[in-house]
Amino acid sequence: MVDTQDALLTRVRDLESRLQRLEDVESIKDMHRRYIRKLADRDWDGMADFFTEDAVTDIRWHGRTEGKQHLVEHVFNDLHKTVTSADGYILSSPVIEIEPGGDTAYGEWTWHRHICEFRMSGGFMRVWGPWLEGRYRCTYRRVDGQWLFQNMWFRVVLPDVDPEEHEMEARLAGSHRHVIGGPADPRP
Structure with a gap:
């Protein structure tokens, strides 16, 4: 009888562990989707609440940030x-x-972005159909029972690949000219 109780207790602990893992994965998915929804809605208020205080980000042309305050000042406020x-x-x-x-x-x-409006001199031009494909690589940390971004890396990978960080810095400094529609055009 003892073996049966021990086996049952082991099985219950295993099931609890598996259930917790599934709940954690779903919580992370939900948090990341809510972050993307705020981004798509251009709802910048509260975007930093998805990040830990010591979060490190490297988001395309925005560069590397260290800490939530730096992220707000140098990315979200600009956006x-x-x-x-x-x-x-x-x-x-x-x-x-x-x-x-x-x-x-x-x-x-x-990540896929379906672009509807392109910035042009004098305003925007609406076009249907263009798209971009990107990749997020993130580390998440549970803080006070809530999953948050601890680190976030993001780059566009198709149809043109974002340049490496040192190439981005040179292009943003104006040392390269780019043709709209050419490879890795840095303009938003």
Whole structure:
């Protein structure tokens, strides 16, 4: 009888562990989708609430930030002032691994942006159909029972690949000229 009770207790603990892992993965997916929804809606208020205080980001042309305050000052505030286009986003194909110990995780996602409006001199031009494909690579951490971004890396990978960080810096400094529609045009 003792063996049966021990086996049953072991099975219950295993099931509890598996259930917790599934709940954590779903919580991370939900958090990341809510972040993307705010981005798509251009709802910049509260975007930083998805990040830990010590978060590190490397998001395309925005460069590397360290800490939530730096992220707000150098990314979200800039986006709030400059981005008004009505683009659509699709976040898919999550691969999420909960690390041993259960309070950190790693995830990769595929992102698609369906561009509706292009910035032109004198305003915007509305075009239907263009798209971009990107990749998120994120580390998540549970803080006070809530999953948050601890680290976020994001780049566009198709149809043109974002340049490496040192190439971005040179292009932003104006040392290269780019043709709209050419490879890795840095203009938003």
